[in-house]
Amino acid sequence: AQKVTQAQTEISVVEKEDVTLDCVYETRDTTYYLFWYKQPPSGELVFLIRRNSFDEQNEISGRYSWNFQKSTSSFNFTITASQVVDSAVYFCALSGYNNNDMRFGAGTRLTVKP
Amino acid sequence: GAGVSQSPRYKVAKRGQDVALRCDPISGHVSLFWYQQALGQGPEFLTYFQNEAQLDKSGLPSDRFFAERPEGSVSTLKIQRTQQEDSAVYLCASSLPPTGVNSPLHFGNGTRLTVT
Numbered sequence: 027a028q029k030v031t032q033a034q035t036e037i038s039v040v041e042k043e044d045v046t047l048d049c050v051y052e053t054r055d056t057t058y059y060l061f062w063y064k065q066p067p068s069g070e071l072v073f074l075i076r077r078n079s080f081d082e083q084n085e086i087s088g089r090y091s092w093n094f095q096k097s098t099s100s101f102n103f104t105i106t107a108s109q110v111v112d113s114a115v116y117f118c119a120l121s122g123y124n125n126n127d128m129r130f131g132a133g134t135r136l137t138v139k140p
Numbered sequence: 141g142a143g144v145s146q147s148p149r150y151k152v153a154k155r156g157q158d159v160a161l162r163c164d165p166i167s168g169h170v171s172l173f174w175y176q177q178a179l180g181q182g183p184e185f186l187t188y189f190q191n192e193a194q195l196d197k198s199g200l201p202s203d204r205f206f207a208e209r210p211e212g213s214v215s216t217l218k219i220q221r222t223q224q225e226d227s228a229v230y231l232c233a234s235s236l237p238p239t240g241v242n243s244p245l246h247f248g249n250g251t252r253l254t255v256t
Contacts, residue, residue, distance in 0.1 A: 030182075061244065069229065070143075071183070071247035117182050128245070130182030 028053045030120050032131035039108055040139050047103040047134045049118030060094065060101045061119040071117065077101065108138045142166065144248035146232050152254045153222045161217045161251045163232030173245060174207055174217050175231040183231055189215060222255045
């Protein structure tokens with residue numbers, strides 16, 4: 027069975043602070059994919075990143091960075107110098123080779139205050 | 141627009157009514173998914189189409205839920221005899237490749253269904 031745990035329900039930071047959103051996953055598959063999506067108040071889930079299980083290289087995209095550690099089954103997401111526009115619910119997701127078994131975590135609501 | 145379009149944006153139904161939710165995926169996208177998102181939760185998979193074929197409906201919670209995609213583009217999720225526990229946001233997503241090729245999903249804004 028596949029499972030995604032986002033232990034942080036809500037996080038509140040002040041603008042310009044760095045913040046890390048945690049994601050821990052469980053799977054028996056050897057090939058799997060990990061995702062992060064952002065859900066702003068408008069409701070649409072916005073794709074941020076996809077990593078496959080064979081690529082443990084960390085990735086940086088502007089103020090966003092992702093730390094994939096297979097040894098601890100974690101795929102954490104860090105926002106550097108947070109901005110008010112980063113306020114949203116962030117979901118970590120896991121899927122196998124096929125999209126139709128994608129599992130989402132419960133989400134972390136991030137509030138960035140000015 | 142170029143994104144996934146869902147309508148209506150909001151739907152209020154009285155318990156026992158039937159509802160139909162529409163999803164217009166990105167043009168040319170082969171795969172279409174429906175998810176149910178309860179308040180404060182992550183999306184839960186309902187069903188999956190590859191073109192017009194419904195390949196996986198394992199997530200549909202009961203036989204009151206029915207989805208179709210007759211021409212391989214627009215999809216409709218129908219809920220018969222709605223109950224209060226059906227209240228949720230229903231999200232539609234599409235992706236270009238067929239199943240077997242993992243790719244990011246493109247989501248619509250969802251339909252918020254409230255059953256009173």
